[in-house]
Amino acid sequence: QVHLVESGGGEVQPGGSLRLSCAASGSPWVLGWYRQVPGKQRELVAVITSGHNTEYASSVKGRFTISRDNTKNMVFLQMTNLKPEDTAVYYCHGQLNDHDYWGRGTQVTVSS
Numbered sequence: 001q002v003h004l005v006e007s008g009g010g011e012v013q014p015g016g017s018l019r020l021s022c023a024a025s026g027s028p029w030v031l032g033w034y035r036q037v038p039g040k041q042r043e044l045v046a047v048i049t050s051g052h053n054t055e056y057a058s059s060v061k062g063r064f065t066i067s068r069d070n071t072k073n074m075v076f077l078q079m080t081n082l083k084p085e086d087t088a089v090y091y092c093h094g095q096l097n098d099h100d101y102w103g104r105g106t107q108v109t110v111s112s
Helices: none
Strands: 004-007 010-013 017-023 030-036 043-049 052-054 064-069 074-079 088-096 099-102 108-109
Touching: 004 088, 017 030, 017 088, 017 108, 030 074, 030 099, 043 074, 052 064, 064 099
Parallel strands: 010 108
Antiparallel strands: 004 017, 017 074, 030 043, 030 088, 043 052, 064 074, 088 099, 088 108
16 A cells, blocks of 8 residues: 655745645655645646656646656655645645555645
């Protein structure tokens, strides 16, 4: 089984930056970040394969950058030019052999 632990969440002002980290106990083929606001569905933010192919939600493309360290089994999300609409709980996600694994989430709040 794969265990995922996120860190780096916090509160920032609009236009600010934040870097999220996630450590995986296993070796997921695909790693990514999702976010969820209370009362709404969880949505994809960004994903990255072991071959470093990436995919981003249109709302964050150009502002967020996902990266991974395959040696350390870690995935990162560098967030810049943050907006209030980015406020959510961010979850680390891992996929291995078509099985999904989730972290417990970290809160990101963007407000003036």
